[in-house]
Amino acid sequence: MNANIHRRTELELTAGRTARRILYFAVLIFLLLACILISVNVGSVGVSLRDILAALGSDEGGIAGVIRDIRIPRVCMAVMVGANLAVSGVLLQCVMNNPMADPGVTGISSGASVVVLIITMYLPMHTSMIPVWGFAGGVLACILIYSLAWKHGLSAVRVILAGVAVNSVLGGVTSMISLLNSEELSGVLNWLNGELGKKSWTQVRIMAVYTCIGLFLSFLLPRCCDLLSLGDKNTKSLGYDPNVLRIVISAAAVLLAGISTAYVGVIGFIGLVVPHISRMLMGSEHKYLIPFAALMGAVILLAADTIARTIIAPYEIPVGVITTVCGGPFFLYLLRKDNKGYGD
């Protein structure tokens, strides 16, 4: 009798958890679709879903042209970059076992942006290579910061401190390059602050290829991430080298953040805020956390971008400015909050 009651509550518990997860996923998918529709609509006469599909299929100019060649690429870019940055944040937080790690704080974004800036300024070349340079820059910054912070393993505090130092050096380099090339400055300045507009379909397609690779890799990693969350000693006694896992997971994170930064510049705090909220809703199992964060990142960046281009229309604020202004206080909030739920 007692055992029966017990079994039932147990089943209900598991069922409840699963149902909640499905519900959250459904809500997010709905929000994503709504955001896409709103974002395409905002700033002009109303367009229905059918108009959008018609615009995609046609090659007319006018409103259909605007939708097809300006708004839809922009929406695609926001969705991909949002997903990439959020997943990158989840992975980095797992590597460092600390909820304050993200591609911005760890210097990966600024590393990627400096290298891409140098390349576009001094060695302009085919656009398909730009994400590769972004990745290379991210890897360089990541190696630099990890080796500065390494002392019997990675400590989150040391990584963040090293990240601050590397970030400010890279910021200096960026300013220097911008000043030396002041005639081309305005476009660059917008890009540096994170800008999703003015993207061609070619760029969207290239981005899609790299995004698929990056997200595919990270969807292979949930078990590695879960294992690491049991701590280094347990990871070792279960037969895996925690530092090897860290390098593999970091590589995926740097790829995702690097390619995103290469095309749209530094967009801060998506990688910090989204993983945190996702973890509160989904729990710590990466099997659910990674896809959920990807979806939520897409929704939030798309929403932020829609706000960025409408709030003071006809002018535009770079979306990076919006995310930084909203994300900064959140970082302080995490700093104040104790991280009980996370590790110990």
Place this chain on the structure above:
Amino acid sequence: MEIRDLKFSYGDRAFIQGLNGHIEKGKVTTILGPNGCGKSTLLNLIVRQLKPQGGDIFLEGRSIQQMTAREISRKIAMVHQQNRAPADLTVERLVQFGRMPHQTMLSSRDEEGDEAVRWALKVTRMEKMKQKSVGRLSGGERQRAFIAMALAQKTDILFLDEPTTYLDIYYQMEILNLVRRLNREYGMTVVMVLHDINQAMQFSDDIIMIKEGRICYIGSVREGITVERLSEVYGIRAVIHESSENHCPYMIPLVS
């Protein structure tokens, strides 16, 4: 299991120098010694959490330096002193991690997996709590959950690093009785570090006594713990009596 000429140092301070010893199969061996004498270090060297600077350890005649981490994890399970886990992880999911040595990073398929997890939960009496999250367990339950994870590895050898530290006497006894049962009923070789000499006398067959990185005694617990040796290793004065209840010796430290 053979320990041969093991050397280890932290930085340039030589810590363990030329350890030799033998751990019997199918017995409960306890490593004893004062704080900072190298007990945990020795345990960690044997399971290769740490790498020795010299010497080697042989398991079933093979050097563990030549084994992969995965091979070792299929032969030796270890319960660490301090464990970390996400607070919302359920006990069952935690115990399933014990199957990692038998699975790959990409898939959790393994034939004996479910059976091993069920067995581990049963032996540690955690079945009823398997859906509870780790963050809501008491200290004793938490320790049992991590022991269950180690048991799910289905190894012949189990290492425990101070399994009773931070627990009150009830949970200490619960853990130690569990360890004894694992040894007597399931034939597991157990090696553990304990602080309590009386518990070591009750629950182990053999002891290894360490002082300042050297083994002072290795062998049967009855002959090992003497008044003289306690004074030599711990620097305490004590008397040893035999219980009329179960004929097990016990130790009472005296005012010096």
